[in-house]
Amino acid sequence: MENDLADLFLRAAKRIRRHQVERLAPLGLTPAQSRALRVIVGTDGPLRMTDLARRLDIVPRSATTLVDALEADGLVTREPDPANRRSLLVRPTGKGRDVRATITGTRREAAREVLSPLSDEQRETLRDLLTVIDGAAAGDAGRPRRLSGS
Structure with missing residues (x-):
């Protein structure tokens, strides 16, 4: 029974993720970029790159790659940390906040669709x-x- 339960759970999670990816495609974001933007926007004030990597449970280099893409799309900005010049702070732009709101709606819609039989x-x-x-x-x-x- 537990194997069946795990399989059913994983299939449902994959369906939710697939629906989210399909709906996020027009925004030009990968799931990882979407997740990073959600963390950045959901944080009060600017976020150090190292803290972003820790919250995403990824290596700092990967966080840099994600932020590079988000910055290129005008969703976040980077600036030196006044308390530690070796650190960079990331903060969302207005456009980034708007896109995050769209992502939130998209995620809810995808989950609602998969969970609609309940x-x-x-x-x-x-x-x-x-x-x-x-x-x-x-x-x-x-x-x-x-x-x-x-």
């Missing part, structure tokens, strides 16, 4: 169960997990 009560139960799983994973990793504003 009743409101079933969706709430699923949310509760996934919250328990997510909380247990946070305990395993020794760090709190928080859901972004999606």
Whole structure:
């Protein structure tokens, strides 16, 4: 049963992701760029590149590549950190905030479509169960997990 459950869970997650990727394509963003933009916009104030890499759980070089692409599209800006000249701060532009809002709607729409066969009560139960799983994973990793504003 657990193998079936894992397979079903993974298939549903892949369907949600596929729907998101299809809807994000017109924005010209990869899923990784979308995720980075969500983190940058969801942070109060500017974010150090090293902190972005840590929050995304990627190496700093990969964060630089993501920010390069976001900056080229006018979604973020970089500036020297006045407290540490060796560090760079990243902050969203107005366009970046607008695109993040579009991403949020796109993600919700994709999830809504995949979860549409469930009743409101079933969706709430699923949310509760996934919250328990997510909380247990946070305990395993020794760090709190928080859901972004999606």
